[in-house]
Amino acid sequence: MDLDDLVFHPWSMQGPRNVPTLVGGSGSYVSDADGRRYLDFSSQLVFTNLGHQHPRIVAAIKEQADRLCTVAPAHASDVRGEAARLIVEVAPAGLGHVLFTTGGTEAIEHAVRMARLFNGRPKVLAAYHSYHGSTTTSIHLTGDPRRWASDTGAAGAVHFFGPFLYRSVFGSRTPEEECERALTHLEQVILLEGPSTISALVLESVTGSSGVIVPPPGYLRGVRDLCTRHGIVYVADEVLVGFGRTGTWFGVDHEGVAPDLMVFAKGVNSGYVPLGGVLVSDPIYETFTKRPYPAGMTYSGHPLACAAAVGAIGAMHDEGTVAAAARLGRDILGPGLTELAEKHPSVGDVRGIGGLWTLELVRDRPTKEPLVPVGATGEANAPMTAFARACLDRRLLPLLLGNRSHVAPPLNLSDADAATGLAVLDEALAAADAFLV
Secondary structure, eight states, X not given: OOGGGGSOOXXXXXXXXXXXXXXXXXXXXXXXXXXXXXXXXSHHHHTOTTOBSOHHHHHHHHHXXXXXXOXXXXXXXXXXXXXXXXXXXXXXXXXXXXXXXXXXXXXXXXXXXXXXXXXXOOEEEEESSOOOOSSHHHHHHOOSGGGGGGOOSOSOEEEEOOOOGGGOSSOOSSHHHHHHHHHHHHHHHHHHHOGGGEEEEEEXXXXXXTTOBOOOTTHHHHHHHHHHHHTOEEEXXXXXXXXXXXXXXXXXXXXXXXXXXXXXXXXXXXXXXXXXXXXXXXXXXXXXXSSOOOOOOTTTTOHHHHHHHHHHHHHHHHHTHHHHHHXXXXXXXXXHHHHHHHHOTTEEEEEEETTEEEEEEEEETTTTEESSOXXXXXXXXXXXXXXXXXXXXXXXXXXXXXXXEEEOOOTTOOHHHHHHHHHHHHHHHXXXXXXXX
């Protein structure tokens, strides 16, 4: 029996799977049970920002395990406090306290709860082309097809269109037009829904798994201004893009914006032990100095997870990871993927920033028809299946979602490994080109 058959797999049709069993890793590579090495161009689910088995993170976990493996949230913990200090130091000004969770979706749940308790309003705004998690509130806020099967329409979620120039719903031709029209649309949604009914606006600072959509200059600043004007809590979702992924510590840093609440996970400790959290602004924090916060988690601020964060953030400072991520996008991935797009007609668009990029694959460039339809399975998904198989056969782990191949390697990826990955994508795109009419 394959032991993997005993596992109920998320986001998957159940049954036997033809996937490698990964048993080891080092740097940008993982290895399977047969000794084959794969270049990880996905950072797993975009969280191994420092690659696999980084010695500083592993040592931090081992040291903490030797001292104290676990402690309840009610007790103070030195490593929990140190992790909070390091996170607050790199966060935007005014976010002075951290509620620790075990992941991103849980952090979204708590951020929304805090916002509703803070201002007593029921509704929460979220963008189409977004992903915020798979628990009750976070899946309702999600703005892509992953929401559909679970959407009851009962969580107070209201969706709006964010800027997305490649598939603009506003008919824009320039980033400036798209920014202006998207902000005008958002303000109309706020006014028509009633500002006094809207508690929070939850927004990925750079859209991640729903398309890698980088907002045009001025958009995040405009969102901040609208939220301030209408008394809406601005929740920045930095789960996927925080801790260096976009070439700054956080996505909001590209515009110098400070949200009221900021959600993080993934890259905070390179995913070595589950950890997420909510950075809390001073006004919201002060609310809960006068009354208890009515929620909690058994593993909030787990020592092993916090030790991993201390190790990871220290390594990022010492190794210049944030600057390396900016260079990776500017000098290597951006130009390399653009060159592939010019060569392969199946590539409709290349988008990205820092260490987060996507190739959007299409059947026809002028019409922008996706290479596979939404929710495609079986024969309808054959082009993406062929693309994935071409990558795996050449020992590359891609991250495929719908008709897109995301490129999100470890931020300390070497130039040589980047060249290897781009060469494999070149060959895999030829497999996708074969399906074009």
